[in-house]
Amino acid sequence: MQHPAATPDIDRAATRRPGATPELSVIIPTFNEAGNVRAITQALESALSGIRFELVFVDDDSTDGTRDILAELADTRGNLRVIHRVGRRGLATAVTEGMLSTTAPYLAVIDADLQHDERVLPDMLALLTSGEADLVVGSRYTAGGGIGDWDANRARVSTAATRLARLITSADLTDPMSGFFAISRPAFYSAVRDLSGQGYKILLDIAASAKQPLRIRELPYQFRTRQAGESKLDTLIIWEYLLLLVDKIIGHIVPARFLSFMFIGGLGVFVHMAVLGSLVALGEPSFLWAQALATLTAMVFNFFVNNMLTYRDRRLRGFIGLSRGLLTFVLACSVGAIANVGIADYLFDDALYNWFSAGLAGIAVGVVWNYAATSVFTWRAR
Ligand code: GDD
Ligand code: MN
Numbered sequence: 001m002q003h004p005a006a007t008p009d010i011d012r013a014a015t016r017r018p019g020a021t022p023e024l025s026v027i028i029p030t031f032n033e034a035g036n037v038r039a040i041t042q043a044l045e046s047a048l049s050g051i052r053f054e055l056v057f058v059d060d061d062s063t064d065g066t067r068d069i070l071a072e073l074a075d076t077r078g079n080l081r082v083i084h085r086v087g088r089r090g091l092a093t094a095v096t097e098g099m100l101s102t103t104a105p106y107l108a109v110i111d112a113d114l115q116h117d118e119r120v121l122p123d124m125l126a127l128l129t130s131g132e133a134d135l136v137v138g139s140r141y142t143a144g145g146g147i148g149d150w151d152a153n154r155a156r157v158s159t160a161a162t163r164l165a166r167l168i169t170s171a172d173l174t175d176p177m178s179g180f181f182a183i184s185r186p187a188f189y190s191a192v193r194d195l196s197g198q199g200y201k202i203l204l205d206i207a208a209s210a211k212q213p214l215r216i217r218e219l220p221y222q223f224r225t226r227q228a229g230e231s232k233l234d235t236l237i238i239w240e241y242l243l244l245l246v247d248k249i250i251g252h253i254v255p256a257r258f259l260s261f262m263f264i265g266g267l268g269v270f271v272h273m274a275v276l277g278s279l280v281a282l283g284e285p286s287f288l289w290a291q292a293l294a295t296l297t298a299m300v301f302n303f304f305v306n307n308m309l310t311y312r313d314r315r316l317r318g319f320i321g322l323s324r325g326l327l328t329f330v331l332a333c334s335v336g337a338i339a340n341v342g343i344a345d346y347l348f349d350d351a352l353y354n355w356f357s358a359g360l361a362g363i364a365v366g367v368v369w370n371y372a373a374t375s376v377f378t379w380r381a382r
Contacts, residue, residue: 022054022079024106024125024182027098029091030057033112034064035228040112041073041080047118051125054079056102057112058094061086064229090313091179091232092202096195099188108182109202113229115148116180117221124182124219133217134187137173137203138180144220145175161241168248169208171216176204180221187214196251198244200237208248239309260310261371264302272298295337296330303329303378311379325378332373340366 026044030037037057044055057070059082067084074080083101085094099107106128110116116138124136140147141162147155158177165176181203191209198205207214247256272294279290303326307316316325344362347353353361 022052022102022104023129024048024051024053024108024121025099025102025104026053026055026108026110026121027095028055028057028110028112029094029098030059030062030066030070030112031089031232032062032064032066033229034062034066034069036112036114037066037069038073039227040110040114040118043114043118044110044121047121051122054081054102054104056081056083056098058083058085058098060089060094088313089315090197091200092195092205093197093313095202096192096197100192103185105185106182107185107188109179111179114227115224117224120180120219120221121182127217127219128182128184132215134214135183135206135216136181137175137178137216137218138221139173139175139178139218140221140223141174142218142220146220146222148223149225150223157238161238164241164245165204167245169204171207171213173203173207173216174218176207177201178203183214190214196244196247196256198240198247198256200233201241201244205244205248236309236312240312257310257375258371261306262367264305264310265367265370267305268298268302271301299330299333300326302333306374307379314379314381316379328377329374332377333370335373336366336370339369 026048028037028040033040041055044053055077057080059067059070061084067082070080070082074082081101083094083098085097095109098109106125108121108124110118110121120138124138127133127136139145147158150158161177162173162175165173169176179200179202183206187210188206190211191206194209195202195205196209207216243256243260246259250259275297276290276294279293280287284290306329307322307325316322340362342362343365344358347361348355348358
């Protein structure tokens with residue numbers, strides 16, 4: 001789909017760069033792809049013969065020996081690099097960092113598992129170099145494309161997600177979920193500072209973040225069957241996708257992470273009341289104990305759900321990681337509870353506030369504290 005509007009703020013001349021810099025940098029995110037990296041490297045080399053290209057693998061600390069194979073491949077090639085990230089996960093940020101690591105004027109992304117058709121890349125590049133497009137997307141949903149052997153369920157989810165994408169971008173994309181595309185460096189730069197980095201949908205993130213509408217073209221391809229290994233996308237990517245939408249819609253006012261934290265806190269209230277109600281119904285004689293137990297249960301619930309959803313990219317794992325996390329979370333939230341009660345009490349005494357607004361203000365301070373403190377002590381960014 002072509003955008004007729006010229007976009008003067010993008011410095012298109014900056015892409016003409018003679019010299020030793022590769023013309024095209026292909027970013028390949030990997031997480032446990034030992035069975036595929038050799039084959040994708042060979043497939044890309046034969047598809048791109050005649051083009052000055054480099055391959056940048058961005059690996060999120062794979063545990064299956066992917067990097068050993070990459071090191072072997074790099075040893076006999078001058079144009080293959082590896083970025084090794086530790087303590088972080090996420091397709092979108094992996095792709096962004098790969099793109100930021102190169103000075104090539106044209107950038108492409110392709111999955112390592114051979115599901116995308118690398119033979120489309122030269123046509124993508126041609127549309128970029130001719131200046132016809134800023135962004136060329138491999139599409140499964142345009143004439144000539146296809147979704148291969150995806151089951152009906154995954155196909156339905158993909159269709160729904162494609163419709164929802166309209167909420168955050170007016171770009172005319174038949175396949176905004178695509179993980180296969182090529183973009184000019186200036187167009188990428190026009191979006192990079194506003195990327196949400198949330199989840200997997202880097203293309204949609206770029207389209208929604210670009211300063212002015214990008215000139216977009218789509219090229220069809222047939223989604224192939226994964227070569228080796230298994231998909232890294234589980235059902236929780238639906239949650240990540242919703243966070244991306246929320247972040248793009250109101251993220252400039254309230255961070256999506258904070259909204260997620262509050263939402264889960266809200267669920268925690270239900271957990272709390274359910275435990276409290278059951279203990280009272282069971283005839284627990286001491287209300288104090290019942291309330292304390294309910295509070296603790298809600299905290300543990302909040303810790304694990306936030307660890308799974310809000311901080312998916314920095315998820316704590318293993319016995320030590322989880323224990324440390326839970327401990328700091330409970331400590332931070334206990335301080336939050338004291339602040340909550342203290343502030344509410346102070347405001348209520350002030351007489352300007354009735355019980356309701358004093359109570360709400362206490363909760364607000366507690367929630368903000370809990371979010372800030374746990375983001376520093378429990379889920380510290382590495
Ligand atoms: N560095 C890094 N970090 N790479 C990752 C991560 C991560 O957290 N998660 C997945 N990858 C890599 C995989 O190793 C693979 O090379 C690629 O990203 C795609 O992951 P898959 O697990 O194979 O995803 P999929 O096949 O279910 O979905 C793909 O195709 C769809 C259609 O184009 C993805 O590209 C989707 O984004 C896309 O919608
Ligand atoms: Mn795949």
